[in-house]
Amino acid sequence: MAQRTTSLSPREGFSRRAFLRGSGAVAAATALVREPAAAVAQQAAPQVVAGPTTITLDVNGQARQVRVEPRTTLLEVLRYQLDLTGAKPICTDGSSGGATVLVDGKPMQANLMLAMQAVGKKITTVEGLAQDPVPKAFVECDAQQCGFCTPGFVVAVRAFLNMKPSATEEDIRKGLNGNLCRCGTYANVIQAALKVVKGGA
Amino acid sequence: MVEYYWPAKEKTQAIGRKVRRLDGMAKATGAAKYTYDVNLKNQLIAKGLGCPHAHCLIKSIDVTPALRVPGVVEAMPLKKAGDRVEFQGDLLAVVAAESEGAAREGLAACKVEYELQPVFVRDDDLEAAKAAGRTTPGGGRVQLEKDAPANQNEEEFAKNEIERLLKESAYVVEGEYGIDAITHCCLEPHGTTVEWKDGKLTAYLSTQNVSGTAGGFAQPLGIAPSDVEVRCEYIGGGFGSKFAADYWSVAAAQIAKKTGRPVKFMLDRDQELKIAGNRPSGYLKVRLGADKEGRITVWDSEHWGTGGATGGGVSQTVIPYVFAPKNYRRNAINIRTNNGPSRAWRAPNHPQACALTQTALDDLARKMGADSLDIFLKNLGTDDAALVAGAKPSVYRAELEIAARLMDWKAKWHPHGKGPARGSIVDGLGLALHTWGGGAGQSSCTVRIHPNGDVESMCGTQDLGTGTRTVIALVLAETFGLPYDSIRVHIGSSKYPVSGASGGSTTVGGVSESHRRAGQEAFAKLAELVAKKLEVDPSTLEAVGGRIQVAGNPSKSVSWKEACSLLGMQPLEVTVNFQRGTRSNLSSSQVGGVQMAHVEVDKETGVVRLKKFVAVQDMGLIISPQQAISQINGAVIMGIAYALFEQRINDPATGAFVNAELGNYKLCRIGDIGEIVVELYEPESERRRGVIGLGEPPVISPGAAISNAVCNALGVRVPRLPLTPQRVLEALAKAKA
Numbered sequence: 001m002a003q004r005t006t007s008l009s010p011r012e013g014f015s016r017r018a019f020l021r022g023s024g025a026v027a028a029a030t031a032l033v034r035e036p037a038a039a040v041a042q043q044a045a046p047q048v049v050a051g052p053t054t055i056t057l058d059v060n061g062q063a064r065q066v067r068v069e070p071r072t073t074l075l076e077v078l079r080y081q082l083d084l085t086g087a088k089p090i091c092t093d094g095s096s097g098g099a100t101v102l103v104d105g106k107p108m109q110a111n112l113m114l115a116m117q118a119v120g121k122k123i124t125t126v127e128g129l130a131q132d133p134v135p136k137a138f139v140e141c142d143a144q145q146c147g148f149c150t151p152g153f154v155v156a157v158r159a160f161l162n163m164k165p166s167a168t169e170e171d172i173r174k175g176l177n178g179n180l181c182r183c184g185t186y187a188n189v190i191q192a193a194l195k196v197v198k199g200g201a
Numbered sequence: 202m203v204e205y206y207w208p209a210k211e212k213t214q215a216i217g218r219k220v221r222r223l224d225g226m227a228k229a230t231g232a233a234k235y236t237y238d239v240n241l242k243n244q245l246i247a248k249g250l251g252c253p254h255a256h257c258l259i260k261s262i263d264v265t266p267a268l269r270v271p272g273v274v275e276a277m278p279l280k281k282a283g284d285r286v287e288f289q290g291d292l293l294a295v296v297a298a299e300s301e302g303a304a305r306e307g308l309a310a311c312k313v314e315y316e317l318q319p320v321f322v323r324d325d326d327l328e329a330a331k332a333a334g335r336t337t338p339g340g341g342r343v344q345l346e347k348d349a350p351a352n353q354n355e356e357e358f359a360k361n362e363i364e365r366l367l368k369e370s371a372y373v374v375e376g377e378y379g380i381d382a383i384t385h386c387c388l389e390p391h392g393t394t395v396e397w398k399d400g401k402l403t404a405y406l407s408t409q410n411v412s413g414t415a416g417g418f419a420q421p422l423g424i425a426p427s428d429v430e431v432r433c434e435y436i437g438g439g440f441g442s443k444f445a446a447d448y449w450s451v452a453a454a455q456i457a458k459k460t461g462r463p464v465k466f467m468l469d470r471d472q473e474l475k476i477a478g479n480r481p482s483g484y485l486k487v488r489l490g491a492d493k494e495g496r497i498t499v500w501d502s503e504h505w506g507t508g509g510a511t512g513g514g515v516s517q518t519v520i521p522y523v524f525a526p527k528n529y530r531r532n533a534i535n536i537r538t539n540n541g542p543s544r545a546w547r548a549p550n551h552p553q554a555c556a557l558t559q560t561a562l563d564d565l566a567r568k569m570g571a572d573s574l575d576i577f578l579k580n581l582g583t584d585d586a587a588l589v590a591g592a593k594p595s596v597y598r599a600e601l602e603i604a605a606r607l608m609d610w611k612a613k614w615h616p617h618g619k620g621p622a623r624g625s626i627v628d629g630l631g632l633a634l635h636t637w638g639g640g641a642g643q644s645s646c647t648v649r650i651h652p653n654g655d656v657e658s659m660c661g662t663q664d665l666g667t668g669t670r671t672v673i674a675l676v677l678a679e680t681f682g683l684p685y686d687s688i689r690v691h692i693g694s695s696k697y698p699v700s701g702a703s704g705g706s707t708t709v710g711g712v713s714e715s716h717r718r719a720g721q722e723a724f725a726k727l728a729e730l731v732a733k734k735l736e737v738d739p740s741t742l743e744a745v746g747g748r749i750q751v752a753g754n755p756s757k758s759v760s761w762k763e764a765c766s767l768l769g770m771q772p773l774e775v776t777v778n779f780q781r782g783t784r785s786n787l788s789s790s791q792v793g794g795v796q797m798a799h800v801e802v803d804k805e806t807g808v809v810r811l812k813k814f815v816a817v818q819d820m821g822l823i824i825s826p827q828q829a830i831s832q833i834n835g836a837v838i839m840g841i842a843y844a845l846f847e848q849r850i851n852d853p854a855t856g857a858f859v860n861a862e863l864g865n866y867k868l869c870r871i872g873d874i875g876e877i878v879v880e881l882y883e884p885e886s887e888r889r890r891g892v893i894g895l896g897e898p899p900v901i902s903p904g905a906a907i908s909n910a911v912c913n914a915l916g917v918r919v920p921r922l923p924l925t926p927q928r929v930l931e932a933l934a935k936a937k938a
Contacts, residue, residue: 071302080246080300085238086231088437090388092470095864098388126231135229139221142831145666147228148388148437154229177870180863182388182438183666184838186871188831 055119059084060128068115075099075110078125086126086151087111090180097179100152100159101125107159107178126151133196134158141192145183153179157193167197203721206786207822208679210888214745215678215685219827222671223686224664228435235435236407239394241463245274245297247453248304250311251290251472255322255539255856259284259293260314267296267310272303275456276311279448285318287510288541289858290475292449297456297464320856322538324482324507325379325921330536336505339533340517346527359530366499366528370490374564379921380556380904381848382482382507384474385546386866389437391477392467393450395457401428402454406446407467409439410702412661415695417446422454431695439665441545442478444702474861479849480546482506483515483553484921487561495569495576496588497521497562500529504557507536508543515553522554523636524562524580525590539856540849545704547836548637548897552843556904556922559633563909564918567617573632573909574601574610591636592793592819600795600817600882604632607815607878608797618916625805628812631909632797635901639820639894640790642707644715645698645778648677648723652772654762656681657689658719662700662712664692666835667896668828672709673716675824680720682744683761698776706894710788711779713824713892717787719777726775730767731759788891794818794882796837796902798910799875804933807926809845809911811875814903819882821893826881833879833899840903842869845923 049070057064057074059082066081078084078101087110090098099110102124110125129135134154137143144150156179164171172193181189210217227233264276275297280286286293296307321333330336349358367373387407394405402424408414408431415429436443453466468477485504491497500521506514517533546552566576582588584595605611613630620627646660656677664670670690678685691697701711724744731749732739735757743752750758765773779785799813816833823829846867850860860866904922911929912918917936919928 069300069302072300076301079238080240083240084231085234085240088235088388089237089467090470091863093862093864095862096388126229130230130232135226138229139225142222142225142827144222144225144228145831145835146388146436146438147224147233147666148235148435150228151231173872177872180388180868180870182386182440182839182868184835184842184869185831186838186869186874187834187877189871 057118057123059123060125072115073111074113074115074118077115078110084125084127088148088152097156098149098152100155102155102159107156126155129154129158132158137192137195141188141195143185143188143192145185149181153189161196169194203725205718205721214682215675216824220685222668222828223674224670233435235389235437236394236405237389237467239405241394241396244463244465246301246304247295247297247456247464247466248308249292249449249472250294250308252286252293254315254317255289256318256320257286257315260316263312264294266312267307270303270307270310272299273307274298275460276307277452277456279452288539290472295452320539322851322856323853324536324538325484327505335537337512337535339514339535341532343530363499363501363530367488367490370498371493372491372565372568374489374561374568376561376564377486377920378557378560379484380553383480383843383847384849385440385442385478386474387438390468390473391447393453394465395454396463397458403430405432406450407436407443408433409443409663409665411663411693412695412699413702414446418451418454421451432693433663434693436663436665440547441704471861474866475858476541478544479541481508481514481543483557485557489561491565495565495571495579497524497526497580500526503532505534505536507538509538509540511542512537513543516550519550519554521558523589523591523634525588547900551901552904555633555635555901559905560908563912570616572614574605577632591791596793596819597634597795603880604795604797604815604817617913625803626801627914628801629910629914630799631906631913633902633905634795635898636793637706637898638790639706639792641710641714641788642701643781644700644711646715646719647698647774647776648719650723650765650773652765652768654765658716659691659697660700660712661695661697662692662708663703665703667708667832668825669708669712671828672824673712676713676716677720680717680724682746706896709824710892710894714779714787715777719775723773723775726773727764731764786891790893792819792893792898794898796906798906800910800914802911802914807929809924811841813876815878816899817880817882818899819887820895821890822888823881823883829881829895830879832895834877836899837877837903838869838874839900841874844904844907848923
C-alpha cells in the first residue's frame with residue numbers, strides 16, 4: 001500500500017542518518033513493499049517501517065498516541081489528530097515562524113519536522129502556554145491584529161526569553177526576526193516581550 | 202423617535218477608552234479557530250494542482266491516476282482540454298484525500314499536457330507592451346483654467362496650453378517613477394472548510410464578507426442562498442482579497458457533496474501569492490511646472506501598469522494624488538500580463554498614486570533647494586481656496602505641524618543630499634499625505650437584552666483584526682453603562698443580520714451605527730419601564746455605571762439587573778438596519794493623514810533602514826483607540842514592506858512568479874521597523890463628525906514618505922519602489938555617470 005518507507009528506532013526516536021538509510025531502502029525495495037507492516041529490516045537496528053504506524057508523542061505533558069506515516073509532519077499531527085491548531089501552516093520553508101513549537105525547550109518549526117522525529121521529545125505548543133505570562137503580555141500590549149501569526153510569535157518570544165531572560169529592546173529587535181506578521185504587529189510585540197522581561201504581565 | 206448621538210468626550214464611559222481586545226486571549230493562546238483550524242469529523246483534505254506555466258493551452262488533462270493513489274478519495278479537474286490558462290498557479294485540478302500527503306501524491310499523479318503560449322510579464326516596459334498588443338486605454342482627463350476657443354480643436358488647445366504653462370513655469374520637474382506589483386500575502390491562505398447536512402451547506406470561509414458570500418456558493422451549486430450558511434469567526438488576513446466565495450471553495454463544496462464528507466481546501470502558500478490577489482503596478486512619466494514659490498501650476502503625466510491577466514491598473518482619477526493643480530493632463534494605459542488577476546488591496550489605487558506623484562512634488566523641493574515640508578505646505582491652499590482633494594487644507598496643516606514636532610523636522614532637516622555623512626551612512630527626511638473616504642457601511646444588527654440583565658448582539662460582520670468585536674462591545678457598553686467585557690458579541694455568520702463587507706474602511710463606522718442605534722432604541726424601551734417604577738419622565742433617564750438613573754441623580758435609580766427584570770419573561774430585542782449613505786450624527790466620511798519618515802542609507806551597500814516614522818491620522822470619532830493605534834502601526838509596517846522589500850518578481854522568459862514563497866517574497870520583520878510614533882488626531886472639530894474609518898488611510902503614505910526620505914539622504918531619486926539595495930546603488934551610479 002504505502003510506497004514510502006523510513007526507519008524508526010523506537011528507543012532512540014528518529015535520526016537523520018536513519019532516515020537517509022531508510023530512504024535508501026525505498027529505492028531498492030519500493031516494488032516489494034506493499035504492506036504497512038512490511039518493515040524492511042535490512043539490519044538489526046534501526047528498524048525500517050512503511051505506511052501508517054502508531055507512535056506516542058509527549059505533547060504539553062501528556063502522552064498522545066497518534067497514527068502517522070513516515071511523511072507526516074509534526075504540524076499535521078498536532079492540527080489534524082490532536083486538534084491543537086495554534087501552530088499554523090503559513091509557509092513551506094520555515095521562513096514565517098508560524099508553526100513554532102518548543103521541542104525539548106527549543107523553538108522548532110512543526111511543519112519542517114516529521115512526526116516520527118518528535119518521538120521521545122517533549123513538545124510544547126502554544127496551547128501549553130495558556131498560563132504563561134507571554135500570551136497575557138500580548139493581550140495587554142495589543143500585540144495582535146488578525147492574530148494568525150500570534151501563536152507562533154508567542155512561542156518564539158517564550159523560547160527567546162528562556163534563552164535571554166533579561167533581553168533588552170535591542171535584543172528583541174535582533175532576536176525575533178524568525179516570525180512574520182502581515183498585519184504589522186511588531187511594534188506591539190516588542191512592547192509585549194519587554195513587559196514579560198520586566199515581569200509586568 | 203430616538204435621536205441618535207454620541208456623548209461628549211468628557212461624558213463617555215466606554216468609547217474612547219483604551220481596552221484589551223475581547224478576543225485577544227483566544228488569539229494569543231491558539232484557542233481562536235480560523236477557517237484553516239476548523240476540523241470537522243471525517244473531513245477530507247483537498248489540495249489544488251497549480252498550473253506550472255504562465256500562459257498555455259491545456260491539451261489534455263487526466264486526474265484518474267490520482268484515484269489510484271492510496272488515501273485519495275476524489276479527484277476533480279477544474280479545466281478541460283482546450284482551455285487557456287493565463288497565469289501561473291491557476292488551479293487545474295483538486296484532489297481530496299485522507300491526508301495532506303496523500304492529496305499531494307495524488308496531485309503528482311495527475312497527467313496534464315500543455316501547449317505553451319507566448320508570455321508577457323514586462324509591465325514596466327510600455328513600448329514592449331504596445332508591441333505585444335497588450336495595452337488598453339485606462340482613461341484620462343484634461344483640466345485647464347482656460348477654455349478652448351470655439352474654433353479650436355480641444356486636444357490641440359490642451360497640448361499647446363500645457364506647453365505654454367510649462368514654459369512659463371519658474372521650475373519644471375521631469376521624472377519617471379514606479380512601484381512594482383505586490384501581493385496581499387494573507388498569512389491564512391484563501392480557502393474553506395465545508396460540510397453538507399440535509400442538503401444544506403455550511404461553509405467555514407476565510408472571508409471579509411460574511412454576509413455577502415452565500416450566493417457565491419448557492420448559484421454554482423444550484424441551491425438556494427438560504428440553504429448556505431457562511432461562517433467566519435476569525436480570519437487570518439484579507440486586506441481586500443477575500444470578498445468572494447472563489448471557485449476553489451465551490452470545488453470543495455462539490456467534492457464534499459459527491460463524497461458525503463466534509464472537505465477542507467486551503468490554498469498552498471505559492472498559490473496564495475500567485476492567484477489570490479495582488480496590487481497593480483504603476484509606472485509614471487511626468488512633467489510638472491511650478492511657480493517661483495513652489496506651487497504646482499501644471500501637471501502632465503502618463504502612467505501604465507498591470508492588474509494581471511484581466512488587465513486593469515492604477516486609476517487615473519487619483520493622479521496627481523491629493524494635490525489638485527488647476528491645470529493638468531493625465532492619461533493611463535493598462536497592460537495585460539500573464540499574472541494572476543489583481544484584487545482590491547488596502548486603499549485601492551491610493552498607495553501607488555501617492556508614491557508615483559508625491560515623489561515628483563518632493564523632487565520639486567529638491568530642485569528648488571527648498572525644505573520639502575514648506576513646499577508641501579505651500580501646495581495645500583486654504584479651506585476657502587483648497588489646492589488639495591479629500592480632507593480640508595486646515596486638517597493637513599494641523600497634522601503636518603504635529604508630525605513635524607514629533608519628528609523634530611526643523612532641527613533634523615537638511616537640503617537634499619547635503620546632510621552630514623558618517624562614513625558611508627547618510628540620513629534623510631521625507632513626508633507624504635493622504636486621504637480616504639471611509640464612512641459607515643451598511644450594517645444590520647440585533648441587540649437582545651435578557652430579563653437577567655445579559656446583553657447580546659448578533660451581526661453578520663467580521664473581524665479582520667480591526668477589533669470589530671471590541672468596537673461593538675464598547676458601543677453597547679457606552680449605551681447601557683455596562684462593562685464592555687460583559688457584552689456577548691456574536692459575529693461571523695451569514696445567518697445573523699446582514700452587515701457589509703469589510704472593505705474601504707467602512708466596518709467600524711457601519712457596526713457603530715447599527716449597534717448604537719439598536720442600543721439607544723432598546724434603552725428607550727427599557728427606560729419606559731424604569732420610568733414607571735421610579736415615577737419619572739423616561740426622557741430624564743440615563744444608563745451609567747451599571748445603573749439606570751435620573752440624569753445626575755443616583756438616588757433616583759435602579760440597578761441594570763433590576764431594570765431588566767421589569768421585562769418579565771421575554772427578552773427585549775431590537776433589530777436595526779443602517780443603510781450606507783444615510784445622513785447621521787453618528788458617522789460621516791473623508792479623512793486626512795500625514796506621515797514623515799527618517800531613514801538612513803548606506804551608500805556603499807545600498808541598504809535603507811528606517812530610523813523613525815511618524816503617522817498623524819484623523820478618523821473622526823475614535824471608538825477604540827488601542828486598536829486604532831495598532832492598526833496604524835500595522836499600516837505603517839505594511840508600508841515599510843512595500844517601500845523597501847516587497848515585490849513580485851517574474852521571470853521575463855517564462856513568466857514564472859519566481860519568489861512566491863515567504864523566504865523570497867520579502868516582508869518586514871521585527872528588526873526592520875525602527876521607531877514608529879502614532880498620533881491619533883481627534884480635536885473636537887473632527888470628533889463631532891462621528892465615526893469614519895481607518896483601515897485604508899495610514900497605509901497610503903509610507904511609500905512616498907520613505908522614497909522622499911531616501912532622496913533627501915542621497916540627493917538622488919531612486920525612482921522605483923521597493924527601494925532595494927540594488928536600485929539604490931544603480932541610482933547612485935547613474936547620478937555619478
